[in-house]
Amino acid sequence: MAAGHPAALDTLRQAIRTDHGFTEEASLPLGVKTIDATLGGGLALGALHEIAPEQPIHLAAAYGFSLSLAARAAGRLRTTLLIQPDFAGLEGGRLYGAGLELFGLSMARLLILRVGHPRDALFAMEEALKCRALSCVIAELTDDAPAADLTATRRLSLAAREGGALALLVRHRICKISSAAATRWTIAAASGPRDNFGGLGQTAFLMTLTKNRRGPCGRWTLTWNHHDGMLTDAAHPVSLAAAITGRPDRTAYASSR
Amino acid sequence: MNDAAAQRGLRVGMVLADARAMYPSLDARDVKPDADLHLLETIADWCDRYTPLVGIDAPDGLYLDISGCAHLFGGEDTMRGDLCRRLAQQGFHARAAIAPSASGAYALARYSEVTNASNRNLRALLLPLPLAALRIGPGIVAGLAESGLKFIGDIADLPRAPLAARFGPQLIRNLDRALNHEDETIVPRLPLPSYIVERRFPEPVAREEDVLGTITHLADELARAMERHGDGARLLQAALFRTDGKVQRIEIGTGEPLRDPVRMSRLFDDRLAILADEYDPGFGFDVIRLSALSTARLDPVQSGLSGRDDTAELAHLIDRFSTRFGAARVQRLVENDTHIPEFATRVVAAQAVRQMSASLPPQESCLQDSLLPIRPIRLFEYPEPVSEPVAEVPDGPPVRFRWRQMLHEIVHAEGPERIAMEWWRDNADAVPARDYFRVESRAGTRMWLYRQGLYGESDEPPRWYVHGLFA
Known part of the structure; x- marks a missing residue:
């Protein structure tokens, strides 16, 4: 079998990949043009991204944003791993299965690992990223403990590159120490548009991109449209006609009279 | 009582004061049956190196079923000699005998100098032994002695019905068992593995790398043995026999039947890494054994052309995490048939959850049904009480409240959604219904808030709790 002609099999696999366009997608578009342009096509797959809430109270918003990214990366078949230290569950609440589907994640495609110590979370994340069966690994860290410093994040980045999965590190607080992550986001909950029946309406995020390897940083307000499973720009919910330009100057016209 | 005391004329059953009178320097200790049993179990563990079938005969005996094992140790007598010599090296005085029946071996070991009996001479060897060798109570022995019956030979040929009528069926049964007329099974103290491979070393090995290397080799052999029968392991055990008699057992469970030797040794590698302090080779291990305690059907599958098997890789990752962090910490969520928010999902x-990801068809749509009420993504294990709640109307949502030392002003609220306890349960009335509200604070955060009970139900105003957080 494979042991007999490894080289021949590899050549075949390569041929199939190139012929049928099975090349690994390098990035995950968020579906919002301005952000995708800033990110150079989308969030890089096989790379580490850090997400933190603007204030501890916005933790759920940061987590919701991560879940929406995980759902986009997972598609319909692949599995997402969530790593949660025990203390994170006590402080910010445990992941609630019934609420997951709002973000398009199915419980059957979800694996949860609870660890006792942040160090274990980093170890598990690194090991999981090397496993090619996962589409996304989300790990939570309760504080900016020295555990996740430049070296640790560098290791995670390398592991993510090896496995090709989306690696998301959700910190409970904004971390000041430098990190090897490809992008860093600060997320706050924003007041979303009301629905027509007096309800709370769609979930909205105020997202600040504070580090971007591939381009400039930025700040956007997005809403999560759970019916279509996509993020939309809150400022331009529908595409508008381009701003009108090239008209004669009104003031000049008035003064000439 | 030790040999030295016996030589000086002390007897079991003597009053301690009398013995002290004879020898004032006598060292007397309390009996510790638990400690004795524990020691016996440790020795039984060690005897596992000869055969996996070791039964305990409390308080001071062990049965080893060596059918089919003796040739591995150079014959029955060599094996017996090796066992006694090794036990003597550890400071135990042991008597051992080999016989076709367990009761026969018991009688020979304790009441005879003969060490090996075959089916042919077993009867001849047992007949001259005293009746106590049949493991019958002292009352029956004394009763038989009154009739002048002192040896097994005296009763072996007597009519059985009167004997059984007079002394009970146990006597006849034990006699039959000793003479191998009736089968007697040894109850092994450990479950019998389906597959065993082991390696013995003339010089003990102690380095962790060597141990792991041996396990890798053994895993290879085990995999080949299991492949012949189409089995995969669900529970693996590595037994490390230390030269000083201690046996370390490392067990590893798998989610899917496993046959890949590389993955097996990887799991053991992970386990040894966390054992750290518990892994104590002492003077080294002289036997390392790998056994599959529980197996399941595993048919060979055709590997895909892409060269990647996501299902197997994921199963291996789950096994590795379970090995390292404990099986209960690697979880999947399943739905529960209840509307109580805390119990709506359950972790397993x-x-x-075998084959779950493989067997489930891809779902048509996993987006939440818009008719169902929206649930938070994070839920507190214990709902957190809020202080200073102010509500405009008794049944409405609060306008502001304090939670975790922060004042939250509510700008928008959705609700109430009343969730009562399950009325078909006995104590449903004891817990008041909850009114849940989705609220949005001025800062934009959304919370799942509930009021337990109604205003005016009791003298105290009802309490408010934060139960979860929305994104």
């Missing part, structure tokens, strides 16, 4: 160990 990922290893227990």
Whole structure:
């Protein structure tokens, strides 16, 4: 079998990949043009991204944003791993299965690992990223403990590159120490548009991109449209006609009279 | 009582004061049956190196079923000699005998100098032994002695019905068992593995790398043995026999039947890494054994052309995490048939959910039905009480409240959604219904808030709790 002609099999696999366009997608578009342009096509797959809430109270918003990214990366078949230290569950609440589907994640495609110590979370994340069966690994860290410093994040980045999965590190607080992550986001909950029946309406995020390897940083307000499973720009919910330009100057016209 | 005391004329059953009178320097200790049993179990563990079938005969005996094992140790007598010599090296005085029946071996070991009996001479060897060798109570022995019956030979040929009528069926049964007329099974103290491979070393090995290397080799052999029968392991055990008699057992469970030797040794590698202090080779191990305690059907599958098997890789990751962090910590969520928010989903160990990801068809749509009420993504294990709640109307949502030392002003609220306890349960009335509200604070955060009970139901105003957080 494979042991007999490894080289021949590899050549075949390569041929199939190139012929049928099975090349690994390098990035995950968020579906919002301005952000995708800033990110150079989308969030890089096989790379580490850090997400933190603007204030501890916005933790759920940061987590919701991560879940929406995980759902986009997972598609319909692949599995997402969530790593949660025990203390994170006590402080910010445990992941609630019934609420997951709002973000398009199915419980059957979800694996949860609870660890006792942040160090274990980093170890598990690194090991999981090397496993090619996962589409996304989300790990939570309760504080900016020295555990996740430049070296640790560098290791995670390398592991993510090896496995090709989306690696998301959700910190409970904004971390000041430098990190090897490809992008860093600060997320706050924003007041979303009301629905027509007096309800709370769609979930909205105020997202600040504070580090971007591939381009400039930025700040956007997005809403999560759970019916279509996509993020939309809150400022331009529908595409508008381009701003009108090239008209004669009104003031000049008035003064000439 | 030790040999030295016996030589000086002390007897079991003597009053301690009398013995002290004879020898004032006598060292007397309390009997510790638990400690004795524990020691016996440790020795039984060690005897596992000869055969996996070791039964305990409390308080001071062990049965070893060596059918089919003796040739591995150079014959029955060599094996017996090796066992006694090794036990003597550890400071135990042991008597051992080999016989076709367990009761026969018991009688020979304790009441005879003969060490090996075959089916042919067993009867001849047992007949001259005293009746106590049949493991019958002292009352029956004394009763038989009154009739002048002192040896097994005296009763072996007597009519059985009167004997059984007079002394009970146990006597006849034990006699039959000793003479191998009736089968007697040894109850092994450990479950019998389906597959065993082991390696013995003339010089003990102690380095962790060597141990792991041996396990890798053994895993290879085990995999080949299991492949012949189409089995995969669900529970693996590595037994490390230390030269000083201690046996370390490392067990590893898998979610899917496993046959890949590389993955097996990887799991043991992970386990040894966390054992750290518990892994104590002492003077080294002289036997390392790998056994599959529980197996399941595993048919060979055709590997895909892409060269990647996501299902197997995921199963291996789950096994590795379960090995390292404990099976209960690697979880999957399943729905529960209840509307109580805390119990709507349940966690199960990922290893227990077999083939879940493989067998489930891809779902048509996993987006939440818009008719269902929206649920938070994070839920507090214990709802957190809020202080200073102010509500405009008694049944409405609060306008502001304090939670975790922060004042939250509510700008928008949705609700109430009343969730009562399950009325078909006995104590449903004891817990008041909850009114849930989705609220949005001025800062934009959304919370799941509930009021337990109604205003005016009791003298105290009802309490408010934060139960979860929305994104």
